[in-house]
Amino acid sequence: MGNTQYGDKRVSTKDYAYLEIKNRIMKGELIPDESIVEERLSTELVISRTPLREALQRLEYEELVVRQHNGRLKVAPISIQEVKELFEVRKQLESIVVAQATDKITELDKRRLRNLVQVIKKSDDTDEEDILADILYYGGKFHTYIYELSANKTVNKILLQLNDRIFRYRRLIPFENKERLTQSAAEHKHILDLMEKGDKAGAVEAMVVHIENSLECAVNAIKRYMHTDGEINNPK
Amino acid sequence: MGNTQYGDKRVSTKDYAYLEIKNRIMKGELIPDESIVEERLSTELVISRTPLREALQRLEYEELVVRQHNGRLKVAPISIQEVKELFEVRKQLESIVVAQATDKITELDKRRLRNLVQVIKKSDDTDEEDILADILYYGGKFHTYIYELSANKTVNKILLQLNDRIFRYRRLIPFENKERLTQSAAEHKHILDLMEKGDKAGAVEAMVVHIENSLECAVNAIKRYMHTDGEINNPK
DNA sequence: AACCGTATAATTGTATACAATTATTCATTT
DNA sequence: AAATGAATAATTGTATACAATTATACGGTT
Numbered sequence: 001m002g003n004t005q006y007g008d009k010r011v012s013t014k015d016y017a018y019l020e021i022k023n024r025i026m027k028g029e030l031i032p033d034e035s036i037v038e039e040r041l042s043t044e045l046v047i048s049r050t051p052l053r054e055a056l057q058r059l060e061y062e063e064l065v066v067r068q069h070n071g072r073l074k075v076a077p078i079s080i081q082e083v084k085e086l087f088e089v090r091k092q093l094e095s096i097v098v099a100q101a102t103d104k105i106t107e108l109d110k111r112r113l114r115n116l117v118q119v120i121k122k123s124d125d126t127d128e129e130d131i132l133a134d135i136l137y138y139g140g141k142f143h144t145y146i147y148e149l150s151a152n153k154t155v156n157k158i159l160l161q162l163n164d165r166i167f168r169y170r171r172l173i174p175f176e177n178k179e180r181l182t183q184s185a186a187e188h189k190h191i192l193d194l195m196e197k198g199d200k201a202g203a204v205e206a207m208v209v210h211i212e213n214s215l216e217c218a219v220n221a222i223k224r225y226m227h228t229d230g231e232i233n234n235p236k
Numbered sequence: 237m238g239n240t241q242y243g244d245k246r247v248s249t250k251d252y253a254y255l256e257i258k259n260r261i262m263k264g265e266l267i268p269d270e271s272i273v274e275e276r277l278s279t280e281l282v283i284s285r286t287p288l289r290e291a292l293q294r295l296e297y298e299e300l301v302v303r304q305h306n307g308r309l310k311v312a313p314i315s316i317q318e319v320k321e322l323f324e325v326r327k328q329l330e331s332i333v334v335a336q337a338t339d340k341i342t343e344l345d346k347r348r349l350r351n352l353v354q355v356i357k358k359s360d361d362t363d364e365e366d367i368l369a370d371i372l373y374y375g376g377k378f379h380t381y382i383y384e385l386s387a388n389k390t391v392n393k394i395l396l397q398l399n400d401r402i403f404r405y406r407r408l409i410p411f412e413n414k415e416r417l418t419q420s421a422a423e424h425k426h427i428l429d430l431m432e433k434g435d436k437a438g439a440v441e442a443m444v445v446h447i448e449n450s451l452e453c454a455v456n457a458i459k460r461y462m463h464t465d466g467e468i469n470n471p472k
Numbered sequence: 473a474a475c476c477g478t479a480t481a482a483t484t485g486t487a488t489a490c491a492a493t494t495a496t497t498c499a500t501t502t
Numbered sequence: 503a504a505a506t507g508a509a510t511a512a513t514t515g516t517a518t519a520c521a522a523t524t525a526t527a528c529g530g531t532t
Contacts, residue, residue, distance in 0.1 A: 003522095012485070012486095013485075013486065014485080014486090037512090037513070037514095038513075038514070039512085039513070039514090047486085047487090048486060048487045048488070049487085049488090049514090050286070050485080050486055050487065050488090051485075051486060051487090053290070053514090053515090054289070054290065054293055057290055057293060057294065058293065058297065061294065061297050070493090070494060070495085070513095070514090071493080071494080071513085071514060071515085072494090072513075072514075082390070085388050085389065085390035085391065086390060088332060088388070088390075088391075089329065089332070089390055089391055089394070092328040092329060092331065092332055093325065093328060095328065096324060096325070096328055152321050152324070153321065154318070154321040154322060154324075154325055155321065155324075155325055158325070158394060239492095248515070248516095249515075249516065250515080250516090273482090273483070273484095274483075274484070275482085275483070275484090283516080283517090284516055284517040284518070285484090285517085285518090286515080286516055286517065286518090287515075287516060287517090289484090289485090306483095306484090306523090306524060306525085307483085307484060307485085307523080307524080308483075308484075308524090
């Protein structure tokens with residue numbers, strides 16, 4: 001099999017499989033603890049097992065799938081313990097990047113980040129259902145912009161992976177917690193204000209608070225799901 | 237090919253390739269920027285390309301090998317910029333684990349860590365050449381014990397990978413800096429003292445200082461190598 | 473000699489075939 | 503019925519074959 005189209009970009013068969021499976025896990029189509037059978041997946045994606053296995057291995061490495069003792073794979077489970085760990089690491093690493101980014105920020109960066117914050121606020125004000133996805137999207141962009149600004153490739157890479165895993169939990173939140181989104185948007189603005197002033201310590205502290213609040217919200221959402229119907233696996 | 241022996245444990249062909257290649261990179265047998273040709277390596281290790289590729293992909297993920305734009309792999313280069321980033325991330329993450337470990341430490345853990353510190357001091361005092369490897373080994377054990385004590389799997393995994401990458405730089409140090417090793421051993425003892433007292437903030441601060449000192453030493457060693465003979469690739 | 477393009481070789485990417493392992497079924501015994 | 507174990511099926515692990523891509527060599531042209 002030659003190259004395949006995924007979205008608007010040409011990718012190898014391996015990367016196609018990686019992106020497609022990851023996307024299905026993120027969207028919840030492949031649910032936590034669901035077993036993964038190579039033959040079944042390869043016929044479904046119409047590829048051979050060789051590139052599929054390489055894609056699965058990468059996902060295993062990123063801990064979106066896990067290998068069991070018998071060598072078989074399953075979609076990674078989710079747990080409160082995990083989400084706490086993820087946010088804690090993220091908190092420490094985002095502290096690094098926001099500090100470095102504050103040192104390096106230019107006027108152009110300020111305008112762009114300011115613009116992102118505006119877009120988030122706009123989305124937050126217009127009270128439509130499907131705008132929520134936008135808020136999450138641009139909120140994520142705000143953070144990743146800071147990652148790149150820091151120019152710290154090591155941390156950047158780790159944070160992107162953590163965010164992929166966190167995304168599975170984040171899906172559970174917006175549908176029930178509008179206030180948190182509004183608050184989160186305000187926190188983004190606050191962080192940017194401090195960065196613009198060059199207040200490094202302040203920006204770090206604001207980021208820490210922001211992430212701690214996000215964690216609290218995520219934990220509450222998960223607990224609620226687990227207690228109400230136990231259907232943590234397929235919240236939609 | 238069935239299972240293979242590696243050291244004292246039976247492992248799959250893929251894992252054998254992974255461990256063997258990683259080991260060669262660590263020891264400097266495979267030198268930075270050296271190109272990796274699958275066919276050549278597979279015949280050398282007497283395995284097929286399939287498990288070899290999976291091993292290489294894992295190493296790529298761990299950034300011990302890097303893929304070039306033409307799709308070919310090479311042993312990852314080393315740079316001062318990288319070692320700075322590695323130590324900075326490590327500093328932040330070890331702050332997490334030493335704090336959590338201080339909360340969870342038991343009397344048994346204290347005895348074991350104390351023992352490790354003793355062993356390191358013993359090695360440091362006896363002034364033989366090949367003892368240096370021991371100091372590095374037990375020094376590493378001191379840190380990994382703390383990782384495990386924290387029971388934070390997410391951070392633990394990231395730190396182990398960072399340490400693999402850092403090890404390539406650490407090799408450059410001991411042969412020229414005996415005082416740093418002595419100092420490092422003392423810092424380990426100091427960290428443990430504070431952990432035993434339950435002084436969480438103090439332990440974190442001591443760990444930060446310890447890692448910053450290690451970084452400074454590593455950077456100096458690398459700079460010296462780069463300036464003297466440029467033979468950064470094969471220091472031995 | 474420098475440049476260009478084509479033929480050839482080297483290398484990686486993917487598919488398929490086969491081996492080894494693990495799970496399941498089902499008859500047999502108690 | 504429960505337990506045991508052999509036969510069978512399902513699944514993963516590895517090797518090999520082939521396709522696609524990229525690099526190299528080489529001859530001709532200017």
